[in-house]
Amino acid sequence: MMQPLLDVEDLWVRFPSRQGVFDAVRGVSFTLGRERLGIVGESGSGKSMTGRAILRLIRPPGIVEAKQISLEGVDLMQKTEKEMRSVRGQKISMVMQDPKFSLNPVMSIGAQIIEAYRQHNKASQADAYAKSLEMLEAVSIRDADRVMRAYPHEMSGGMGQRIMIAMMLIPNPQILIADEPTSALDVSVQRQVLDIMDKLVKDRGMGLIFISHDLNLVADFCDRVLIMYAGRIVEICKADELAQAKHPYTRGLLNSLPRLDAPRDHLEVLQRDPEWSLAPSVSGRVL
Amino acid sequence: MLDIDALNVWFGSGRDRVDAVKGASFSVAGGESFGLVGESGSGKSTILRAIAGLAPQWSGRMVVDGQTLGQTRPKSFYKTVQMVFQDPYASLHPRHSVDQVLGETLQLHGFADIDARVVKLLEDVGLGQKFRFRYPHQLSGGQRQRVAIARALAPEPELLLLDEPTSALDVSVQAEILNLLVDLRRTRGLTFLMVSHDLSVVGHMCERLAVMKGGEIVEVMDVEALRRNAATHPYSQSLLAASI
Numbered sequence: 001m002m003q004p005l006l007d008v009e010d011l012w013v014r015f016p017s018r019q020g021v022f023d024a025v026r027g028v029s030f031t032l033g034r035e036r037l038g039i040v041g042e043s044g045s046g047k048s049m050t051g052r053a054i055l056r057l058i059r060p061p062g063i064v065e066a067k068q069i070s071l072e073g074v075d076l077m078q079k080t081e082k083e084m085r086s087v088r089g090q091k092i093s094m095v096m097q098d099p100k101f102s103l104n105p106v107m108s109i110g111a112q113i114i115e116a117y118r119q120h121n122k123a124s125q126a127d128a129y130a131k132s133l134e135m136l137e138a139v140s141i142r143d144a145d146r147v148m149r150a151y152p153h154e155m156s157g158g159m160g161q162r163i164m165i166a167m168m169l170i171p172n173p174q175i176l177i178a179d180e181p182t183s184a185l186d187v188s189v190q191r192q193v194l195d196i197m198d199k200l201v202k203d204r205g206m207g208l209i210f211i212s213h214d215l216n217l218v219a220d221f222c223d224r225v226l227i228m229y230a231g232r233i234v235e236i237c238k239a240d241e242l243a244q245a246k247h248p249y250t251r252g253l254l255n256s257l258p259r260l261d262a263p264r265d266h267l268e269v270l271q272r273d274p275e276w277s278l279a280p281s282v283s284g285r286v287l
Numbered sequence: 288m289l290d291i292d293a294l295n296v297w298f299g300s301g302r303d304r305v306d307a308v309k310g311a312s313f314s315v316a317g318g319e320s321f322g323l324v325g326e327s328g329s330g331k332s333t334i335l336r337a338i339a340g341l342a343p344q345w346s347g348r349m350v351v352d353g354q355t356l357g358q359t360r361p362k363s364f365y366k367t368v369q370m371v372f373q374d375p376y377a378s379l380h381p382r383h384s385v386d387q388v389l390g391e392t393l394q395l396h397g398f399a400d401i402d403a404r405v406v407k408l409l410e411d412v413g414l415g416q417k418f419r420f421r422y423p424h425q426l427s428g429g430q431r432q433r434v435a436i437a438r439a440l441a442p443e444p445e446l447l448l449l450d451e452p453t454s455a456l457d458v459s460v461q462a463e464i465l466n467l468l469v470d471l472r473r474t475r476g477l478t479f480l481m482v483s484h485d486l487s488v489v490g491h492m493c494e495r496l497a498v499m500k501g502g503e504i505v506e507v508m509d510v511e512a513l514r515r516n517a518a519t520h521p522y523s524q525s526l527l528a529a530s531i
Contacts, residue, residue: 042457043428157327186326186484187529213457256462258491260514266469267462267491 004031004286005174005207006054006092009067013049013231016061024049024062026231030284032175036201036208037284038222038239040215042253046231047211051177054209055092056084071175090120093168097180099160103152110148113167120171135166139196158189162196169200175207183212194221215242215253226284227253230277236284249276288317288446288478289338294347296330296337307333309502310347315495317445320472320479322489322510324526325499331482332373335448338480339370351446366396369439373451375431379423385409385434386419389441396442408437413467429460436467440475449481453488465492486530490514498523 013025025046039047053064069076096102104112113132136144139162161181182190201208212218218225219242227235227250235247252270296308308330315321323331336342340360349356352367372378389408393401412433423431439447453461472479483489489496490510498506506520518524
């Protein structure tokens with residue numbers, strides 16, 4: 001196989017606390033090619049921390065350690081904070097869960113997208129405006145001219161999230177990390193946002209890391225899935241084979257979902273085995 | 288048990304008026320579990336809030352247990368109807384312990400044997416004695432939602448209004464809470480009115496459901512019909528297609 005876009009080896013995220021050091025992510029390894037990689041797990045399983053650690057967004061006192069986090073052969077762990085600034089946004093960008101908190105409420109949407117574009121590209125105001133308009137249309141926002149002048153509070157959740165995607169994709173990054181991008185949205189809008197993201201990722205040949213707690217959504221949308229439990233990867237499988245997953249944790253999660261086609265009196269409750277968190281992390285590296 | 292007829296709910300006035308619910312009618316029999324589904328902004332939660340007396344501007348007719356509801360609710364109303372809210376992180380007082388939360392509710396409803404009842408309530412929702420003196424920040428999301436359910440059960444209501452009780456929880460915890468609700472309904476003979484955006488959750492919990500869009504009920508159907516994929520309204524069909 002060709003060189004992967006991103007190679008993460010033995011990633012640890014630690015938080016020192018009064019009760020000792022808490023390990024949020026414990027020795028996670030995976031690679032990302034030009035594919036859609038899903039990371040699923042419950043809250044507290046370390047999936048978001050993994051996404052943030054790749055961009056070195058963990059603030060002190062949190063500690064990130066890894067043998068390597070390489071972007072096309074260049075180790076991000078060795079970069080200075082200043083050098084990281086040219087990676088964030090330009091090479092790897094991230095869409096967060098809630099658009100309400102990630103857009104600046106006192107700046108018009110147009111100004112924010114133009115700023116994102118000009119941060120990394122030398123372009124005149126007029127060029128940047130035209131490019132932003134084009135990008136908004138690419139995420140199927142009608143009436144893009146009006147939206148450019150509008151402020152975030154005037155937008156619905158689904159529109160806000162599409163605007164975030166437009167803003168994250170305008171510098172043309174190689175990797176997009178989407179952290180629960182559709183959890184705050186309705187099912188009907190969810191589909192729409194996913195389709196747009198899918199199309200853009202495919203057209204540009206990007207790598208996508210899709211972090212979610214929703215197993216069915218990930219099975220539907222991704223190529224490969226990592227299942228995380230207590231800071232470790234417990235299982236890796238192809239997305240279309242998720243239904244045949246073997247690890248008892250994955251099985252438990254799948255069985256605890258209510259299903260319309262299979263009515264039951266009681267739902268199955270996940271029985272946690274302390275063994276799961278002791279077993280070493282499964283490597284998701286494909287080399 | 289519950290009869291809603293031509294219910295309108297609105298917020299604001301003049302040109303800022305928003306009609307959140309428009310002419311909604313449905314009825315729920317005693318012991319039944321009825322679901323309301325729809326996207327955000329469709330007015331499903333507003334109906335619950337109107338029943339509970341949390342939406343002041345409404346017109347139409349609401350009958351609970353034979354009592355026609357007026358603008359103000361008598362104290363006895365809250366002995367019949369209780370509500371569980373969506374976000375267990377926001378609906379518990381951060382500086383009241385579980386004991387205070389339940390004790391205060393019981394005291395307000397005029398119970399004398401508060402101590403014994405608190406113990407019983409905690410057992411009923413699957414939390415042991417050891418949780419009694421904890422504060423909300425010492426509890427997980429699922430445990431908090433159990434406390435919120437215990438609080439709603441404290442006055443021994445007959446009708447429970449459930450506003451997305453599991454949407455803030457992980458799927459594994461969701462299964463535990465849904466099982467708890469199923470058991471409580473059976474042992475206490477409760478009537479549920481449940482709001483959810485998740486069709487499969489409503490399919491699991493309810494016998495009948497209403498699909499809402501833009502403040503109106505577009506279709507009322509049996510869960511059996513939902514399972515057979517026999518929705519008639521195009522909007523319910525698209526909702527069903529999006530969630531499978």
